[in-house]
Amino acid sequence: MFYVYLIESLASSGQRYVGVTTDLKRRLQEHNDGKSSHTSKFKPWRLETYVAFSDRAKAESFERYLKSGSGHAFASKRLW
Structure with missing residues (x-):
């Protein structure tokens, strides 16, 4: 399965990130361990929503x- 996930920073209100992975638990842990340059400064993160695709x-x-x-507008209204 392939997961599109939406995470939100617990430390910095309003900081959000959208990504895709095959291993949600591992990827969230990587974000929280600071292994992603795009998200390391806003850790810790929590999983808000995910959608699975085959x-x-x-x-x-x-x-x-x-x-x-338009995707930002959709996500703000329906997924966050």
Whole structure:
């Protein structure tokens, strides 16, 4: 399975991140361990929402959508 996940910083209100992975627990731990340059300064993180896909291309496409302008609006209204 491929997971598109949305995480939110516990330390810095309003800091959010969208990513894709095949191992949610491991990836969240990596974010909280500071192994991602994009998220290390806002740790710790908590998992807010995830969506599972059986197809990698669909997961990556959904991740790109959530990072777009209309995707931000959709996520703010429906997923956060």
